[in-house]
Amino acid sequence: MAPRIVLLHATPVAMAPIQAAFAECWPEAETVNLLDDGLSLDRAKEPGEISEGMIDRFVRFGRYAHDMGADGILITCSAFGPAIDRLIETVPIPVLKPNEAMFRAAIAQGARIGMLATFGPSIGTMTDEFEEFVGQSGRPATLQTILVDNAMARLRSGDAETHNRLIAERASELLHCDAIMLAHFSTSRAAEAVRKAVGIPVLTAPHAAVERMRAMIETGRSA
DSSP, rough: OEEEEEEEESSGGHHHHHHHHHHHHOTSEEEEEEEOOOOHHOOOOOOSSOHHHHHHHHHHHHHHHHHTTTTTEEEOOOHHHHHHHHHHHSSSSOETTTTTTHHHHTTTTTTEEEEESOOOOOHHHHHHHHHHHHHHTOOOOOOEEEETHHHHHHHHHHHHHHHHHHHHHHGGGGTTTSSEEEOOOOOGGGGGHOOOOHHSSSSSSSHHHHHHHHHHHHHHHOO
16 A cells, blocks of 8 residues: 655645656655644744744644555755654654755765855754754754745746746855755755755755655564
8 A cells, every 4th residue: 555645835836846856756645734834924923943842833733644545754945953753752653854855965975065045944944953953963064044035925926937036046056065055845946956056965854855755664564
């Protein structure tokens, strides 16, 4: 029987990239989409540390995914790190943070990592997660992040072309890096434009996340 992977979305612009990644990397999986776009709206209103109330709300969201028979849960929004940690402790199935697999691929490229982000509240949690991952890996690496203003607003209004152009225009500021990460699932649609602008590896989260989730599920089933 095909594994059921529930995708937790906090914004609709993350949905198409992860569905495309599943179609390419793991078409056999049964994917179910759960969307609460109020999460990203309300997270933007508390740009500092995520509140306990927001954490509880996110965990309830994840518990619903578990209750509907998920074999694994993949989160597609990068602004909820502490809430994802709480969810991992709460449900007895694999839960994958959106950027864990991309971090793994990035530090394999070198020690100087750049990141292009479009959603400001996610930068703090992603930086913390990156530093934690680097510490666990034992491989030294530094992260430089650029916030691309207005790109997310353009994408939400349906103007993906301008979204991609704005991101690509800032990529040259990270040419000294060994690799560039596109921070969010939604920014992965700018990968081609960024790769045309720079000559260093450009990494996206969706494909790496699907491959990592597949490995987690298949390892668990063979255990």
